[in-house]
Amino acid sequence: MPKTKDRLVKCFEIVFPQLERAEIPEASQANVTAWDSIAAITLVNVIEDEFGFTMDLEALPELYSFERILAYVNTLNLAPSENN
């Protein structure tokens, strides 16, 4: 089973195909122009597909970077934390 971080990177690759894999861990709304509100919702849906849980839409404003999302996913992911 790939690590949570790798699975999250895969989600980012689907939503932001223009990003290099190496850039993804540093990605945030501030440095990715394509990361607008529409992309944010799409990202949530793709993460839900990948991990099989439902994310709280009200948490969206807080999920503005890869790092923040990874932390959020780890709180929802029932698997033991093998994130980093």
Added chain:
Amino acid sequence: MNITQALEIIRNSPKGPRPFDVTLACGFTPLHLQTFLAAYLQRALPEREVKVTPGLFGSLVDTVKECSRNESPNLVIALEWADLDLRLGYRAFHVWDSGTVPELIATSEKSLENLLRILEPLATKGRIVLSTPTLPIAPIFHTNSWYLSESEAVLQAEVREFERKAIQAGISVVNEMKLATLSPSATRYDLKSDLLLGIPYSLTHADALAQALAQLMHPCTPKKGIITDLDDTLWAGLVGEVGAEGVHWDLEHHAGLHGHYQMLLASLSYAGVLVGVASKNDPEIVEKAFKRNDILLRSERIFPMEVHWHAKSGSVSRILKAWNISVDAVVFVDDNPAELAEVAAVHSGIECIQFPTRDYAAGLQVLLRLRDLYGKERLRAEDAVRLKSIRASGEFRAEEGEEISEEFLKQANAVVEFDDRPSEAGARPLELVNKTNQFNLNGIRYTESEWRAEASRPDCCFLVVDYRDRFGILGKISVLLGFLDAECLRVRTWVMSCRAFGRRIEYQCLQTLFERYAIRAIEFELIATEKNGPLRKFMTSLIDARIGQTAVLTRERFAQVCPPLYHTTTETRSSSLDAKNKGPLSEVL
């Protein structure tokens, strides 16, 4: 499909010069619907890039108006109650009093009338598909939700009336009953997503609705023929064992599923689908069974009937030859998996369906599946005469390798009618272009909008060919579309139904083109496809055609190779023909 799969389909779309552009009009944030719609259309059109462009948030009518400026629009409309009056949705906040409901009914009616007024002219120049409200109305009525209040009934009636008028105007409307099988009403609405993001559809509903809208925007090509087994398929029982009176298809003998299957085949036959029989049986007993008064699929609706003890794959081969259609346009139905496997092994591409004799739920699915495989938006005059003309073709067709007798052609009393008015030809020409494989210049398929755009070009030459002879009426069997450039006609599309082979109609078409447009040469945009061998063979006999390059046929060369033609021809000309037909050669001629 989930959102990840949809995004991957979109990401892998081919980039090309001829994208399939679709406008999506809806009053909410289109995000998921747009993504799924693009993905389903992309899957249906794998060789073209699909672009779905949404309109502005909250302004469905403005998006439709904007789209009407387009020459040949492809427009998808996802209408919801809030588009008729914002108060019918969940995102408007309003105090309800006794006057509100009558007011709502009036504004909704007006909104629908207004929308229809904009859509009607648009439907004449592009392809418009529409879904009417799929979500629940906000809980505003005085009754509890088990009751249908009069006001709600009036609102629903307004929508039904709007649907009826839209269909009459040529707009394709999503069937709510079918949608409900994919997306149950209780799982469609996402209040949180609607209030927080303006996205009212749950992901599953957006997926189902997009699938329906995509299917309407780019329908699957319907199958053309069905080959059926008899025992325990068309009827219950083995006719060879129990005799003609011992097989059943009625309720009394618990054989109603077979009765419904017969009814479906009969109905498909009247809609122009070819029905053949492949059965291992004694032909005499089968003939007796078909003479029963209560049979629902009468033997006149079946051609050919292959009843003997040889392999069914051979029967299928002979039926396909009689129909002259490709194997992928045919479904074979049999209750016996071994027979299905034997046919599938020989006829790669044929769709085989097992008839579930005792499993009623599976039986219903088979009936619905068959209806979908053969479904067509409109019936044409040609559908009614197809079976008759196939039978006539059987009489007409010369054996392979055998020359057609001149005497036979002379006495056929053939009449070929040419009509150059695209507006009068209806939808049959495009249907013919998009489903013909064997006599097809290059396999180019068109959407309705693209076809209309090509046919309305000022330099366009359009011909639809109608044929009949003493054996019967074939109807509209050939379509040709090209562009006139001084003394040359460049033919982009030319198809002819395989039912019309062997009658020299193709030569008559070319002769008519030379005479009608007074041209010195015809250039053909010839491309080899997997299936257009018959067309290429014909072209090779005319000219030194080089595949992939333009093939040119001169007037002189045609005069040398054209065999004697015995058709009586009639022509219906548009008024613009004279204007087109003023090249220098026309003066000489």
